[in-house]
Amino acid sequence: MSCDYFPTSLMLLYNDNLIGYCKISCVPNLKDSCYIESVVIDVGYRSQGFGSKLLKGAEYYMKLRGIKNVYLSTKGQENFYEKNGYTICEPINMWDNRTTIITTAPILINNQTQIFCGPPPPPMPEYSPTLSPIITSKTYMTKRI
Numbered sequence: 014m015s016c017d018y019f020p021t022s023l024m025l026l027y028n029d030n031l032i033g034y035c036k037i038s039c040v041p042n043l044k045d046s047c048y049i050e051s052v053v054i055d056v057g058y059r060s061q062g063f064g065s066k067l068l069k070g071a072e073y074y075m076k077l078r079g080i081k082n083v084y085l086s087t088k089g090q091e092n093f094y095e096k097n098g099y100t101i102c103e104p105i106n107m108w109d110n111r112t113t114i115i116t117t118a119p120i121l122i123n124n125q126t127q128i129f130c131g132p133p134p135p136p137m138p139e140y141s142p143t144l145s146p147i148i149t150s151k152t153y154m155t156k157r158i
């Protein structure tokens with residue numbers, strides 16, 4: 014484990030050797046959700062259940078921190094994730110809904126000068142995971158943990 018907050022990286026050790034790695038980020042747009050950015054098992058240790066073990070450990074780690082939904086995208090590893098309980102879902106957009114807070118209130122300098130910021134920016138469009146036009150060749154998958 015690299016740190017106690019997201020994003021974080023988890024490592025899988027076998028006989029003190031690092032054989033697996035997993036990176037997890039939060040999804041700012043979606044409540045109680047994380048995104049698995051990568052799952053890698055050392056090529057010499059594949060097809061022995063280590064990938065599934067790493068994924069389960071990552072899910073356990075996320076669940077302890079209140080995460081309820083896990084997302085990921087893949088190209089070619091759909092079988093592996095299906096085997097581990099993931100189902101295909103709509104692509105998600107991680108970042109659309111970020112908001113910048115710009116104040117329009119007067120700012121006092123030396124208790125006298127008032128500076129007014131410009132007019133407020135137009136409202137951000139409503140975020141909807143199904144409406145975001147994401148063009149991708151990857152398969153998005155999700156699991157409720």
Ligand SMILES: CC(C)(COP(=O)(O)OP(=O)(O)OC[C@H]1O[C@@H](n2cnc3c(N)ncnc32)[C@H](O)[C@@H]1OP(=O)(O)O)[C@@H](O)C(=O)NCCC(=O)NCCS
Pocket residue numbers: 051052053054055058059060061062063064065066086087088089090092093094096
């Ligand atoms: C995907 C990966 C993490 C799986 O790790 P693993 O230790 O082999 O996983 P497990 O042994 O728990 O499960 C293997 C099962 O997943 C599926 N699977 C794994 N790799 C697969 C592949 N390349 N194509 C299709 N199915 C695959 C198979 O069902 C396989 O079962 P089998 O080996 O009995 O046929 C590993 O192959 C890897 O590191 N790949 C390179 C990095 C990568 O592509 N990561 C995923 C990014 S989305």
